Amino acid sequence: MIHAGQLIERTLHEQGRTVTWFATQLCCTRPNxxxxxxxxxxxxxxxWRISYxxxxxxxxxxxx
Known part of the structure; x- marks a missing residue:
């Protein structure tokens, strides 16, 4: 089974995005x-939100 969280993290970093940017887009905190x-x-x-x-x-x- 593919680990969804690891896949999201890898994709985020491959795109050169930061956790801070991602948290802002999701309207949540970095710890979340x-x-x-x-x-x-x-x-x-x-x-769905993360995919978008x-x-x-x-x-x-x-x-x-």
């Missing part, structure tokens, strides 16, 4: 972003 990175599974609504913010289809990645 790090909590997301530690989650193996992600709520579908949150995953990063312009990346995580649903496709996680369905493989």
């Amino acid at each position: 972003v790090y909590k997301i990175f530690r989650k193996e599974t992600i709520d579908i609504h949150l995953l 913010i990063l312009g990346h289809d995580f649903f496709r990645d996680l369905s493989d």
